[in-house]
Amino acid sequence: MAAPKTAAKSNNSKEELLGFYRQMLLIRRFEEKAGQLYGMGLIGGFCHLYIGQEAVVVGIEAAAKEGDKRLTSYRDHGHMLACGMDPKGVMAELTGRSGGYSRGKGGSMHMFSKEKHFYGGHGIVGAQVPLGAGLAFADKYLGNDNVTFTYFGDGAANQGQVYETYNMAELWNLPVVFVIENNHYAMGTSVKRSTHSKTLWERGAAYGIKGEAVDGMDVLAVKAAAEKAVAACRAGQGPYILEMMTYRYRGHSMSDPAKYRTREEVEKIKSEKDAIEHVRDLLLQGGHANDDDLKAIDKDIKAIVNDAAEFAKDSPEPDLAELWTDIYA
Amino acid sequence: MAIQILMPALSPTMEEGTLAKWLVKEGDTVKSGQILAEIETDKATMEFEAVDEGIIGKLLVAEGTAGVKVNAPIATLVEANESADATPVPVAAAAPAPVAAPAAATAAAKAPVEIKSAASPDWPAGTAMKTMTVREALREAMAEEMRANPNVFLMGEEVGEYQGAYKISQGLLDEFGPKRVVDTPITEHGFAGIAVGASFGGLNPIVEFMTFNFAMQAIDHIINSAAKTLYMSGGQMGSPIVFRGPNGAAARVGAQHSQDYSAWYAQIPGLKVVVPYSASDAKGLLKQAIRDPNPVIFLENEILYGKSFDVPVLDDFTIPFGKARIWREGTDVTIVSFGIGMTYALEAAEKLAADGISAEVIDLRTLRPIDYDTVLASVMKTNRCVTVEEGWPVGAIGNHIGATIMMRAFDYLDAPVINCTGKDVPMPYAANLEKHALLTTAEVIEAVKSVCYR
Incomplete structure (x- = not known):
């Protein structure tokens, strides 16, 4: 992750940079609030925060069009916000309330939105990979040019079903972009301790799949790579692998003692590589915004997140009758 | 503040x-x-x-x-301008106290009143019939549904060019082409996941497992991805998919290729489970399964594939799930079975009749949903019950049927319910041992005589 950040180019407009800033900040503030609500006992079970990795989903979504699909693992809050799902509905699902996307029946790890083409939220490591290829299979079968973004982590990258999927995805030229979010730690096991491979994306070459590594802390680099991958898929030359080199600031879940890495390592990434600070600098240096403009955005985001939290606290628990619904269509 | x-x-x-x-x-x-x-x-x-x-x-x-x-x-x-002793604002309310779980309102708790069997003929009287094998019936069901709905496709190992490992899909590639009859690599976990994803994406996949033994590689997607998504998404999206293929023991293929998964899948809320015996059921239930908006496990049996039965000649023939079939009416004992177990049940009933015991034989046909009422109505008449299945004895379907009868019709029983099952051993290879590991007609006859105190 030592590569220099992309400098703002003339084709990155003020509006686009401001949009990236807003979206990444929304994810970060939302996740901070989720951590807070977890600490208060309002969110139960497992809660996996996306803080640090915001540039990945925001950059990828910048290359998506209506009809494209996305799905990911259990670290899914950022993906839902980035594809336009309502923060209130997401937060209320975290608190297990009827106003949640799954009416409180899914929780943090299992959320869906048919309207926004978000296909979960999967709690089984790696399971979303063939599911994503299957969504792409359906789009190809139906003859449209939609693309499916299938996100998974460096941990899932060692699951056998990933390679079963690579094999069939390339065999059938499925329009799927495999986005490996390499945050360097599968729970507490670093990539170095789990594989001898130097990179994860190059494993796709064994199946004939194109791919590349990308600075996942640089939203502009992510967007540029996503556009390339999407273009290949829409042209019938999918699949494509993007290995996003990123970093999670918080623990694997809320109950992570973080003994597997040093505080210095985390602080170094935060101070040198932070994706939000990067865009903030681009906005200020490019004269696109001043401190007051950004403060106004911060305030706006804080209000959205606070509203979501209030909604999630006030929304009633699901009716007990819900226990018996949605088992069969 | x-x-x-x-x-x-x-x-x-x-x-x-x-x-x-x-x-x-x-x-x-x-x-x-x-x-x-x-x-x-x-x-x-x-x-x-x-x-x-x-x-x-x-x-x-x-x-x-x-x-x-x-x-x-x-x-x-x-805040910066505040005293360290400033009174803090009240904290947000903590998580709400858990509410007591609702009283279980399951059918099992209901009193044994007004039990009306839904069992009835599956086609109008006088319908023309033709004889066909279970294999042909399954093929016809798939072909008819693929003609009717362009989003139905078949996927699996050797379903296309090889014409089906057990010839169920013979000819389908010629009629529907490789887009809709998809040969897969030998990669059950992967292709089951892709098929479930395709079902989320609007298609209606039929996944053929060469045998259900190999579906063990894919069971995570069957249960965690297919069966649970409708619930976990609050009803937003589900998986209209059929997983089908031969289940249970064939002959002399040993422990890893001879297992009955009926009870395994029947335990899972969100799945529907079908275990047909006859060709007419194979056809009518498979067509129903392909149209069902839920994931359906369709457990066939290799030994039954070549068996012939009468099948109604109707343009569009389906059989609803959750409706047992009474194959033989009787007054002395109720024999409940499904799938290949019906072979032993019917053979036993025939021999028992010669001994003067009148057995009523019920084919459950679907294990999820299950037609309890037809079983209970019969037991209230005969006061005795024997269950017959090829699977293992612990956690068997017969255990559940027996427990349901005990809860809902205890006073009608004149004898304990006996479960006839396969033996509690991995399937041996040796011919003599395999014969003893499997269920036999003689065991069913012995169980019936025991509950009849004969």
Whole structure:
């Protein structure tokens, strides 16, 4: 992750940079609030925060069009916000309330939105990979040019079903972009301790799949790579692998003692590589915004997140009758 | 405005912890995300971060204090112009107290009244019939549904060019082409996941497992991805998919290729489970399965594939799920079975008739939903029941049928229900041992005589 950040180019407009800033900040503030609500006992079970990795989903979504699909693992809050799902509905699902996307029946790890083409939220490591290829299979079968973004982590990258999927995805030229979010730690096991491979994306070459590594802390680099991958898929030359080199600031879940890495390592990434600070600098240096403009955005985001939290606290628990619904269509 | 910092819950089960160390002191300015303290839980020592910016007003709990309850105030955070003693605003309400679980309103708890069997003929009287094998019936069902709905496709190992490992899909590639008859590599976990994904994406896949033994590689997608998504998504999306293929023992193929999964899948809410015996059921139920908006497990049997039965000649013939078929009416005992088990049940009933015992034979046909009422109505008439299945005895379908009869028709029973099952051993290869591991007609006859005290 030592590569220099992309400098703002003339084709990155003020509006686009401001949009990236807003979206990444929304994810970060939302996740901070989720951590807070977890600490208060309002969110139960497992809660996996996306803080640090915001540039990945925001950059990828910048290359998506209506009809494209996305799905990911259990670290899914950022993906839902980035594809336009309502923060209130997401937060209320975290608190297990009827106003949640799954009416409180899914929780943090299992959320869906048919309207926004978000296909979960999967709690089984790696399971979303063939599911994503299957969504792409359906789009190809139906003859449209939609693309499916299938996100998974460096941990899932060692699951056998990933390679079963690579094999069939390339065999059938499925329009799927495999986005490996390499945050360097599968729970507490670093990539170095789990594989001898130097990179994860190059494993796709064994199946004939194109791919590349990308600075996942640089939203502009992510967007540029996503556009390339999407273009290949829409042209019938999918699949494509993007290995996003990123970093999670918080623990694997809320109950992570973080003994597997040093505080210095985390602080170094935060101070040198932070994706939000990067865009903030681009906005200020490019004269696109001043401190007051950004403060106004911060305030706006804080209000959205606070509203979501209030909604999630006030929304009633699901009716007990819900226990018996949605088992069969 | 001062706010309280509360003892956080740092794991799903944490109720209290030790405040091991403060990393800030009163008067310190803190930023959102800054580590405030180390907290020991029963599992680990964790760092606790600030969620807001401000100045530490008071540290309310001293370092080293054990047994600090979750949500107890441990410090106050004040703004720059506030006194450290500012009264904190009341904290947000903690999680609502759990509400008592609803009284179980399951069918099992209902009194045994008004039991009306739904069993009835599957086609109008006088319908023309033709004889066909189970194999042909399955093929016809798929071909008819593929003609009717362009989003139905078949996927699996050797379903296309090889014409089906058991010839069920023979000819389908010629009629529907490789887009709709998809040969897969030998990769059950992967292609089952792709098929479930395709079902989320609007298609209606039929996944053929060469045998259900190999579906063990794919069972995570069948249960975690297909069966649970409708519930987990609050009804937004489900998986209209059929998983089909031969299930149970064939002959002399040993332990890894001879297992009955009926009871396994029947346990899963969200799945429908079909175990046909006859060709007419194979056809009518498979067509129904392909149209069903839920994931359906369709358990066939290799030994039955070549068996011939009468099948009605109708343009569009389906059989609803949850409707048992009474193959033979009787008065002395009820024999309940499904799938290949019906072979033993019917053979036993024939021989028992010669001994003067009149057995009623019920084919459940679907195990989810299950037609309890037809079984109960019959047992109330005969007062005796024997269940017959090829699977293992622990957690068998017969256990569940027996328990249901006991709960809902206990007073009608004149004898304990007996479960006839396969033996509680992995399937041996040796011919003589395999014969003993499998269920036999003689065992069913013996069980019936036992419940009839003969």
